[in-house]
Amino acid sequence: MKVIIIGAVAAGSKAAAKLSRLRPDWDINIYTEDAHVAYSECGMPFYLAGNFSDYKKLFVRTPSEFEEKGIRVFLQNKIIKILPETKEVLVKNLVKEKEYTTNYDKLIIATGAVPFIPEIKNVNCRNVFALRTIESCIAIKKQMVQSNHVTIIGSGYIAVELLEAFIRQGLLITLLNKHKNLMNFFDPDISKIIQKHILKKNLREINLLSKNTAIEFVGDGYVNSVKTQTGIEFPTDMVVIATGIRPNVKMAVDSGIELGSTGAIKVNKRMETNIPDIYACGDCVEKFHIVANAPVWIPLGSTANKEGRCAAINVAGDYEEFNGVLGSAVTRYFNFTMSMTGLTEKDAFKYGFEPVSVLVAKSDKSGFMPEAENITIKLIADKKTKRLLGAQAVGIGDADKRVNTLTSALLSNMTIEDFFRNDMTYAPPFSTSIDPVLIAAQELINKLNKS
């Protein structure tokens, strides 16, 4: 059996590794337009922040490690089109600039996502970047060390992670955010807390231009200043665009692969596309949201890994389902954690729930412990059913732990009253005697019973 895997970052490389363990005698081939395989995209901002100095640490596996397992790796070989009728792919060797075809028995699409680049005049200047591949990461690093001022366009996870990275490198930053608050994925009450914290911590380094978008990069092939739609113009040494990503599905669409309503590739629980023997996984596919009971596109490394594993098992002829996501995500800004799971309140409305929420600020550990810090927890439940819908937690304290206590509860459709029966670990260096998330649960129960 000959298997072709298109793409080899998180989902593709996981699928290849898993499949070669399950079927060591199969002919497994990785094709990627990239010059590298199996690296941690999520780790790149942390490399730029100086957490470690060798970018090679980002590689989970090298091409030669794949080759040792009998997996053939075709770097800089871009799949132009899949030809399902003849079970072939049309490939372009990007180095030799030559096209050729090769056959497959089964195929896995793991083409990931590509940065969304807004329409800005002179967007193709050579000191304008978007962080996605290892090459882009190295290029940003190179430009960063010779810059004093950097412009970040965007305000999500990557933008905030890059903000920390550039501050750690001693740069001054202008951040253009088209929204009102940073980290706009969170509910406004939480994103306000995040923004307040970030500005308080680094007021000197950050010039935050909210509700501003770039309209022009001024310069001749090299940006010297940025113009915004509100008439502001400011000088800069480099620009990083972090305005989100889109599923990389052009080749799939060209090949007749069906997309879902979110614009990502539609797959069933076995990661099968609409075309027999063609599977897809990772950031290029649509996901099913377990709480929303609806398709979503939440591209995350954790999900990509699980989907890659699931695809490999089914390609091997065994049976496995991937049941969907809860929307769990986390990042940090220096020591400030931002974490969520399930639906936000705004999304809960969108999916037809009647969300009721509480916002609770508490010490994460017993007050007498010197390491105790504040966290703010938002808990959301449905008014009618009292079903738990989601949680958000932020703070210098241990916020992520609290969010992760909810994931099993969301999976099993717990009501907030069920969840309140929880018995969490307690010792003064780890929590308060009644954990902050249970205090939040109690307040939410009271609020639901009153309303």
Next chain:
Amino acid sequence: MKVIIIGAVAAGSKAAAKLSRLRPDWDINIYTEDAHVAYSECGMPFYLAGNFSDYKKLFVRTPSEFEEKGIRVFLQNKIIKILPETKEVLVKNLVKEKEYTTNYDKLIIATGAVPFIPEIKNVNCRNVFALRTIESCIAIKKQMVQSNHVTIIGSGYIAVELLEAFIRQGLLITLLNKHKNLMNFFDPDISKIIQKHILKKNLREINLLSKNTAIEFVGDGYVNSVKTQTGIEFPTDMVVIATGIRPNVKMAVDSGIELGSTGAIKVNKRMETNIPDIYACGDCVEKFHIVANAPVWIPLGSTANKEGRCAAINVAGDYEEFNGVLGSAVTRYFNFTMSMTGLTEKDAFKYGFEPVSVLVAKSDKSGFMPEAENITIKLIADKKTKRLLGAQAVGIGDADKRVNTLTSALLSNMTIEDFFRNDMTYAPPFSTSIDPVLIAAQELINKLNKS
């Protein structure tokens, strides 16, 4: 309505505070033989370790804070007996050495637990201590600062917390452990890891005598040396006995209150004892173990708080149930965390399950992050039903977080396969792309499917 609450550490003080919020006009009275109320017993080892220098930080509420809310506090007034027929209590004022009676309409027993003191010759020497009350904590501190060598008898949570405290104070310690390994509550494979870590870290400071028990304290009212049953004798400046605690139920038994099979007071889910209008909560009562489906006695501050709250609501005439415990617990030895929830493998056998387990050692964060540390996770499920039974996690890394991801799963009777569908938060500073606890779950599924 006149309510008498007997005892005012965790459960009693929580019950008093909650009841006064629910029924501010009621006559609420706290009686305690102690000279203090509402302090964190769990915090005392961390005070002794020097995490904070003022023991008054351990007080959650002061007597005057209670009085301000109209709650009367009778310090050093010991309840000798309850007289249910006349709805009176016989009280002894320990300062005036006088006995008197007073009436009640409803009564809450929250007498907690007392240290178990093994039979040892000269056990009543004045430099022999057991940590339980604030007074005992202050006395240990006083003796500690003038000692060079301390003997700890015991090997559980308190013993290990005190071990850290004494090492931080520059003392040398001999620890007598009647068991083979420290932290014997955990399964042997985990307690071995704990012991290895502790001895590796502080080999110079600790003389560990396993399978040894003290038989005599040598000295005239003041211990100068300790003799063990194996013939060892060693000099010491003080002894702390930490061989566990027992429910403090003598007064309750004398008053006709029924005990459960564990020797603690039997209560229903509303915290009612066998006698009308008499409730009990906290360390003196038996608990229901949700996974074992059996009565247990696991005395913990977190549970005591919840039971105190539940008792208060029912005493107030409202309705509340406390559904039981999962056995979740945590502590640390310096930066090494030891955490568990649900049943250990040995207990699972005891309760009639057929446990299958895996032990997985993994990095708690992405390997390229400098703060990544190892943790060891043990996951246990039942062979027949695949129901998740419990977890233990230890390590310098973030072990406690992983244990707390399981509590909701245990509450809702999840199978290990259900749990594996979990979507936990991921970013390089917080976990690996597939969380270690999910990797453990996957290994356990594989093991169950093979067996």
